[in-house]
Amino acid sequence: MSLRQKSDKMGSSNPVIGLLGGGQLGRMLCEAANPLGIDIAILDEKNSPAKQAHNTNRHVTGSFKDPVKIRELAARSDYLSVEIEHVETEVLEDIEKNGVEIKLADGSVAIHKPPIHPSWRTIRLIQDKYLQKEHFRTSKTKIPIADQMAIESGESALKSLQEAADKFGFPFMLKARKGSYDGRGNFKVNSAEDFAPAIEALGKLPLYAEKWAPFVKELAVMVIRTEDDEGNLRKCVAYPAVETIHEDSICTKVFMPPRGVDDNVCEQARKLACDVISTLWGRGVFAVEMFLLEDGSLMINEVAPRPHNSGHYTIEAVPYMSQYKAQLYSVLDLPVPDELTPRVSSSIMLNILGGAAPNSHHKLARLARTTYGDDFDVYLHLYNKESKPTRKIGHITLTGFSSIEDLEKAAEPFISMVDQIRE
Ligand code: ATP
Ligand code: MG
Ligand code: MG
Numbered sequence: 001m002s003l004r005q006k007s008d009k010m011g012s013s014n015p016v017i018g019l020l021g022g023g024q025l026g027r028m029l030c031e032a033a034n035p036l037g038i039d040i041a042i043l044d045e046k047n048s049p050a051k052q053a054h055n056t057n058r059h060v061t062g063s064f065k066d067p068v069k070i071r072e073l074a075a076r077s078d079y080l081s082v083e084i085e086h087v088e089t090e091v092l093e094d095i096e097k098n099g100v101e102i103k104l105a106d107g108s109v110a111i112h113k114p115p116i117h118p119s120w121r122t123i124r125l126i127q128d129k130y131l132q133k134e135h136f137r138t139s140k141t142k143i144p145i146a147d148q149m150a151i152e153s154g155e156s157a158l159k160s161l162q163e164a165a166d167k168f169g170f171p172f173m174l175k176a177r178k179g180s181y182d183g184r185g186n187f188k189v190n191s192a193e194d195f196a197p198a199i200e201a202l203g204k205l206p207l208y209a210e211k212w213a214p215f216v217k218e219l220a221v222m223v224i225r226t227e228d229d230e231g232n233l234r235k236c237v238a239y240p241a242v243e244t245i246h247e248d249s250i251c252t253k254v255f256m257p258p259r260g261v262d263d264n265v266c267e268q269a270r271k272l273a274c275d276v277i278s279t280l281w282g283r284g285v286f287a288v289e290m291f292l293l294e295d296g297s298l299m300i301n302e303v304a305p306r307p308h309n310s311g312h313y314t315i316e317a318v319p320y321m322s323q324y325k326a327q328l329y330s331v332l333d334l335p336v337p338d339e340l341t342p343r344v345s346s347s348i349m350l351n352i353l354g355g356a357a358p359n360s361h362h363k364l365a366r367l368a369r370t371t372y373g374d375d376f377d378v379y380l381h382l383y384n385k386e387s388k389p390t391r392k393i394g395h396i397t398l399t400g401f402s403s404i405e406d407l408e409k410a411a412e413p414f415i416s417m418v419d420q421i422r423e
Contacts (some may be wrong), residue, residue: 018077026050118282149397183249215291221273
């Protein structure tokens with residue numbers, strides 16, 4: 001029995017995973033955990049989407065950036081994990097090294113050290129996209145990334161942007177090093193005329209510039225990484241490669257398998273994803289976002305150390321080991337398969353983004369709720385989040401028993417409604 005269980009007044013011997021963040025990823029993690037008898041304690045605001053999906057009195061109300069609250073969560077948990085990478089890692093490092101105090105039933109105090117997966121080292125590295133990619137570039141396997149350079153802040157910013165333009169040409173991508181999601185920290189710099197608006201938009205943040213990647217497609221691969229308690233890598237197992245469509249830098253659609261991409265390239269993508277993830281630390285699922293270039297070569301865009309939008313489709317397409325179940329199993333160090341073969345031939349995931357009105361998505365949700373195909377199935381996931389323009393408030397997964405092209409035809413009414421909401 002663990003120390004945490006000995007201190008537990010709630011009488012449960014189920015493992016408890018303490019989760020930093022309670023958004024839709026945490027919600028779907030809870031949906032996977034519930035039937036397995038795994039308890040999740042969530043640190044986030046009251047009634048956050050994940051808390052709604054899992055009834056326990058272990059949740060902590062507060063911010064996943066607040067060290068006091070993170071310690072409170074650690075004291076209630078057998079393991080710690082994250083559903084978002086923008087968390088406070090200093091305190092995670094301290095918990096790993098020094099633990100947290102917990103009170104046992106007999107009144108004595110003990111030091112409790114819940115294992116943290118993925119490692120705070122991985123989370124900290126990934127938080128800074130510039131350092132993340134330097135790490136990949138200089139790793140033993142020489143992982144391909146776009147050329148990049150750090151951009152000076154303050155008065156030197158203009159000069160630094162000019163240097164980036166001289167080095168990379170136009171356009172190039174200016175990016176916030178930290179805190180970005182859904183492209184919110186990105187600015188495409190088309191000419192010197194964009195320097196001032198770029199500084200206006202992002203100038204207060206630490207920045208870096210990336211050479212433009214003239215990709216023909218974007219691919220993503222989810223990888224399960226397992227290691228023993230001493231930190232020795234056991235294995236990396238890749239899900240199938242998927243095609244991701246980003247519009248205005250937000251992922252809107254995912255296709256499995258990618259349309260018009262050679263099986264060879266998909267296999268290379270999976271191999272590259274495993275190479276990337278084997279350079280990191282800790283257990284869990286990871287998303288590897290990449291660019292497919294015209295010459296068929298691949299380049300890494302970035303990694304997410306958690307379940308990911310591009311892996312939602314696994315709930316229905318790989319039901320015996322969805323990305324959420326895989327996150328639970330890897331964190332708890334339960335066995336995961338050596339191969340991840342989908343149970344369907346094709347799958348399409350469509351994000352439901354909030355539209356101009358709070359009910360802009362209702363017609364689409366209604367269609368998804370009531371459509372039955374002959375050779376495809378439709379699954380609706382709403383996150384019960386307040387609808388705001390461009391906010392991810394749900395998704396629809398279609399699975400098919402024939403080609404991705406046939407499934408795309410069947411998905412046409414859904415795709416056109418999703419696109420309409422964005423207009
Ligand atoms: P996420 O929500 O995936 O965390 P993010 O805010 O971290 O997004 P990125 O993944 O860096 O942003 O970029 C978002 C999108 O912008 C990419 O998926 C791609 O479409 C485009 N993009 C990013 N970098 C480049 C580049 N160097 N060249 C061309 N397009 C790029
Ligand atoms: Mg990102
Ligand atoms: Mg990204």
